[in-house]
Amino acid sequence: LQRGRTRLRFPREPRVNRRRVHMGKTASGAVLRGVAAPPPLVRPVDWNDGKPLLARKLDCFFVAFFLFALFFAVFLDCINMMVPTGKITEDDLRALKWPPRLFRDLFVFWGRLADDLLLANPLWLQILCAYSPLLYAPFYMFAIYGMVKQRPWTPVLCVVWATALVSTMIPLFAEALVGQTPSQRPGVFLAAYGGYLVVPLLVMRRFWPVLENAVANANRKRVKIG
Numbered sequence: 423l424q425r426g427r428t429r430l431r432f433p434r435e436p437r438v439n440r441r442r443v444h445m446g447k448t449a450s451g452a453v454l455r456g457v458a459a460p461p462p463l464v465r466p467v468d469w470n471d472g473k474p475l476l477a478r479k480l481d482c483f484f485v486a487f488f489l490f491a492l493f494f495a496v497f498l499d500c501i502n503m504m505v506p507t508g509k510i511t512e513d514d515l516r517a518l519k520w521p522p523r524l525f526r527d528l529f530v531f532w533g534r535l536a537d538d539l540l541l542a543n544p545l546w547l548q549i550l551c552a553y554s555p556l557l558y559a560p561f562y563m564f565a566i567y568g569m570v571k572q573r574p575w576t577p578v579l580c581v582v583w584a585t586a587l588v589s590t591m592i593p594l595f596a597e598a599l600v601g602q603t604p605s606q607r608p609g610v611f612l613a614a615y616g617g618y619l620v621v622p623l624l625v626m627r628r629f630w631p632v633l634e635n636a637v638a639n640a641n642r643k644r645v646k647i648g
Contacts (some may be wrong), residue, residue, distance in 0.1 A: 469632045470572045480628060484580075485569050487621050492562040499520045499554035501529050507545050536610040539594075539603045550590050558583065577629035577636075584622035591619045 479602075485633060488548075500521065505514040515526045533541035561583045568576035594615070598605045605611040 456635050462612050469574075469577050470498035475570050475572075476571065479611055480624075484621070484628075485566050487617065488562040488566050488569075491618075492559055492566075493558040495527045495554040495562070501526065501553050502540065502543050502548050503555070505543065507548060508543060510543050511517060512542050512620060532614075536605050536607040537598070538599050538606060539601075542603050544603075546593075550594065553590060554585070558587070559639065577632040580629050584625040587618060587622045591615070591622075595619070 447623070460538060470478065470481070475485070496519070501518070502510075504520075508528075512530075515530065518526065530541070546648055561579065565576065565583070567573070568579065595612075597603060598611055598615075599608055
C-alpha cells in the first residue's frame with residue numbers, strides 16, 4: 423500500500439523471439455500458433471559405418487566383383503564391338519590387334535560352349551557389349567577407389583551402375599533363354615552370367631537406404647531454411 427492505494431501487478435507475458443523458432447517453438451519453450459513445424463531430422467546413414475574396407479565384408483565382395491568384371495570388360499567384352507556386325511568368323515578375330523590371342527581363343531570357346539548369341543553378334547548386342555569397356559570399366563575403377571578411400575559419392579555411383587546393368591542384362595537373358603538365338607546350355611549360361619544380375623541387386627539393396635536418407639536430410643534443411 424502506498425498513500426492509501428493498492429498497486430496491482432499483473433504477470434508479464436513472456437517475450438517471444440519469433441526469429442529463433444525451432445520445431446514450432448521459441449527458445450523459451452512457448453508454442454507459436456500457425457507456425458508449421460518442419461519434419462524431424464532423419465539421422466544420416468554413414469555408408470561405410472566408420473570402418474575400413476577389410477572390416478566391411480560385403481563391400482570387400484563388391485570390390486572383388488568389380489575387379490573381376492573390369493578384367494572381362496577389358497579383355498573379352500570389347501571383342502564384339504570391334505568386329506563387323508553379324509556372325510563372327512576366324513578372319514574377324516585374326517584381324518584384331520586387341521585382345522591377345524589367348525583371350526580371343528577363350529572368347530570362341532565360350533561362344534561354342536554356351537553362348538551362340540555372342541558369336542551371332544547382332545547390332546543390338548554390339549551396342550550393349552560396348553557399354554562394358556566404354557562405360558562400366560571406368561565405373562569399376564572409380565568404384566574400387568571410392569570403396570577403399572570411403573568417398574561420399576560412392577553410393578550414388580553404385581546405384582546408377584546397378585540400375586544400368588540390370589536394364590541391359592534383362593534383354594540378354596531373354597534372348598539367350600527364349601529368343602531366336604538360345605543358349606546351347608542354359609544352365610551353364612545362367613551360372614556364368616547370373617552374377618551380373620544378382621550383384622547389382624545386392625548393390626542397390628546396400629546403398630539405396632543411404633540415398634533415401636540423404637534426400638530426406640536435404641528436404642529437411644530446405645524446409646528449415648524456408
